[in-house]
Amino acid sequence: MTARRPGGSVVLLSGGMDSATCLAIACRDSRPVHALTVGYGQRHHREVRSARALARHYRVAHHTVLELPIGPLLDSALTRPARRLRTDGVDAARIPATYVPARNTILLALTVGYAESHRLDALYLGVNAIDYSGYPDCRPEFLRAFARVARLGTKTGVEGHRAVQIRAPLLRKSKAEIVRFGNRLGVPWRLTWSCYAGGRRPCGTCDACRLRADGFRRAGAVDPTVA
Amino acid sequence: MTARRPGGSVVLLSGGMDSATCLAIACRDSRPVHALTVGYGQRHHREVRSARALARHYRVAHHTVLELPIGPLLDSALTRPARRLRTDGVDAARIPATYVPARNTILLALTVGYAESHRLDALYLGVNAIDYSGYPDCRPEFLRAFARVARLGTKTGVEGHRAVQIRAPLLRKSKAEIVRFGNRLGVPWRLTWSCYAGGRRPCGTCDACRLRADGFRRAGAVDPTVA
Numbered sequence: 001m002t003a004r005r006p007g008g009s010v011v012l013l014s015g016g017m018d019s020a021t022c023l024a025i026a027c028r029d030s031r032p033v034h035a036l037t038v039g040y041g042q043r044h045h046r047e048v049r050s051a052r053a054l055a056r057h058y059r060v061a062h063h064t065v066l067e068l069p070i071g072p073l074l075d076s077a078l079t080r081p082a083r084r085l086r087t088d089g090v091d092a093a094r095i096p097a098t099y100v101p102a103r104n105t106i107l108l109a110l111t112v113g114y115a116e117s118h119r120l121d122a123l124y125l126g127v128n129a130i131d132y133s134g135y136p137d138c139r140p141e142f143l144r145a146f147a148r149v150a151r152l153g154t155k156t157g158v159e160g161h162r163a164v165q166i167r168a169p170l171l172r173k174s175k176a177e178i179v180r181f182g183n184r185l186g187v188p189w190r191l192t193w194s195c196y197a198g199g200r201r202p203c204g205t206c207d208a209c210r211l212r213a214d215g216f217r218r219a220g221a222v223d224p225t226v227a
Numbered sequence: 228m229t230a231r232r233p234g235g236s237v238v239l240l241s242g243g244m245d246s247a248t249c250l251a252i253a254c255r256d257s258r259p260v261h262a263l264t265v266g267y268g269q270r271h272h273r274e275v276r277s278a279r280a281l282a283r284h285y286r287v288a289h290h291t292v293l294e295l296p297i298g299p300l301l302d303s304a305l306t307r308p309a310r311r312l313r314t315d316g317v318d319a320a321r322i323p324a325t326y327v328p329a330r331n332t333i334l335l336a337l338t339v340g341y342a343e344s345h346r347l348d349a350l351y352l353g354v355n356a357i358d359y360s361g362y363p364d365c366r367p368e369f370l371r372a373f374a375r376v377a378r379l380g381t382k383t384g385v386e387g388h389r390a391v392q393i394r395a396p397l398l399r400k401s402k403a404e405i406v407r408f409g410n411r412l413g414v415p416w417r418l419t420w421s422c423y424a425g426g427r428r429p430c431g432t433c434d435a436c437r438l439r440a441d442g443f444r445r446a447g448a449v450d451p452t453v454a
Contacts, residue, residue: 102340113329137380153364
């Protein structure tokens with residue numbers, strides 16, 4: 001008896017810890033694995049370098065880096081250099097200034113189009129509803145609604161085949177749980193990048209750096225990028 | 228008593244008859260009106276010229292032309308020059324080769340992000356479920372599912388304000404009804420472009436040209452682009 005060969009997948013790879021962990025999961029569970037990195041006018045391209053290094057490390061079948069000139073269209077501290085990044089901790093009751101209008105909707109739409117074009121069964125997305133609960137487009141109900149869009153709005157969804165499956169395996173994990181899980185999978189943290197500031201080394205003070213440091217500390221692990 | 232000032236809107240403007248009619252409706256019903264034209268590696272840029280001419284004609288507050296390098300990612304006769312365009316009539320039971328994976332999902336996602344960033348209340352989209360029933364992402368159920376995504380995935384949707392409203396005023400109109408409706412609104416058909424082939428004049432044989440010709444004929448009207 002032969003096990004059914006699992007279908008391929010595409011990982012939305014930003015270069016951060018969460019998408020690196022998703023890539024490790026995708027490589028464990030599916031074949032072939034593609035990676036898609038989308039730049040949308042962020043402050044820096046340090047993340048894209050990390051994404052390339054991760055794609056090489058995991059020997060993905062294809063890695064596409066797409067630079068979309070949409071930053072000036074979208075109002076956010078992440079896409080407009082003049083606005084100050086928040087460094088006052090994540091406040092779950094308020095939507096952070098680093099919120100990018102419709103970001104995950106845009107990224108998911110592109111990735112569903114990519115997956116359907118390349119006949120891949122699933123997409124992996126490193127969203128997290130615990131540490132980033134301030135973002136509306138990181139919530140389970142948003143992902144469920146988007147899965148319905150993917151089913152109704154694509155050929156594979158409509159013609160009776162399976163629509164592209166949306167997998168967000170880290171959705172309900174804390175940063176510390178992600179560190180522990182990633183360690184078991186052997187995720188090369190040294191290749192990942194989280195800092196919003198984009199210097200040569202992580203700034204250590206932005207929300208992304210603080211969440212990352214807190215995750216490693218609670219997991220009792222050492223972050224090689226700041227060690 | 229002062230009438231409540233209607234909120235602004237953005238029109239997804241391709242340069243074709245349907246989006247031109249949507250622009251006329253938006254200018255009648257809302258203020259300010261923005262226009263967003265997205266090129267995604269189509270065979271030609273004749274449509275973009277038409278979009279610019281229409282935006283000037285209607286004196287929109289802003290017209291943004293966004294060129295997205297996503298054509299090579301997406302598998303379609305419209306984005307890959309090597310594939311032959313269908314000229315054998317529209318078959319509602321089959322999804323046409325000109326289907327672009329997740330196209331309307333991608334366009335809607337970008338337009339919702341634009342509308343939210345510019346504090347516009349609504350977006351207008353010229354989709355049509357009658358003449359293009361072969362496309363899954365032109366159906367009412369797809370638009371309803373996407374409206375839910377816009378509500379759950381954006382700051383304006385979540386924080387209790389109204390999410391960006393998705394308006395598809397031509398959804399249930401035939402091409403002939405669109406011609407008659409557009410004539411009443413004074414849509415300048417001469418500035419619009421429908422042909423897939425992108426020559427100096429419409430080819431007259433592709434599906435888009437045939438649907439257009441049929442619409443004008445049934446409406447008892449003259450198409451100035453072929454007259």
